[in-house]
Amino acid sequence: MIKKGDIVVCTDNKTYESYLTLNKLYEVTQFSRLQSGFETYDDYVTIINDNGKEYSYINTRFLLINEWREKRLKEIGI
Numbered sequence: 001m002i003k004k005g006d007i008v009v010c011t012d013n014k015t016y017e018s019y020l021t022l023n024k025l026y027e028v029t030q031f032s033r034l035q036s037g038f039e040t041y042d043d044y045v046t047i048i049n050d051n052g053k054e055y056s057y058i059n060t061r062f063l064l065i066n067e068w069r070e071k072r073l074k075e076i077g078i
Contacts, residue, residue: 002031002045008062016057019049025065029054 002008006028013020030046034056044056063071 002028002043002059002062002064004028004030006031007065008045008047009065009068010061011063011068012061016049016061019051019053019055020057020061021050024050026062030056031059032056 007025008028010020010022010024010026013022026045026047026049028045028047032044032046034042034044043059045059045062046054046056049055
């Protein structure tokens with residue numbers, strides 16, 4: 001589970017290209033579960049984005065750095 005202080009890698013910047021860079025490292029300033037609809041909750045990662053603003057994004061846009069590393073190694077067969 002992601003927590004404050006963790007380093008995450010952006011794996012999805014669709015519709016946020018001006019704010020997030022693919023494969024860039026970001027430090028988590030907050031991790032929270034927020035209501036996103038009627039009885040629907042999603043986990044959000046708060047980071048300092050590329051514009052220098054603290055902003056929350058749905059956690060599926062990021063992987064913990066060690067998870068990202070393992071995924072990349074598997075992709076190249078290591």
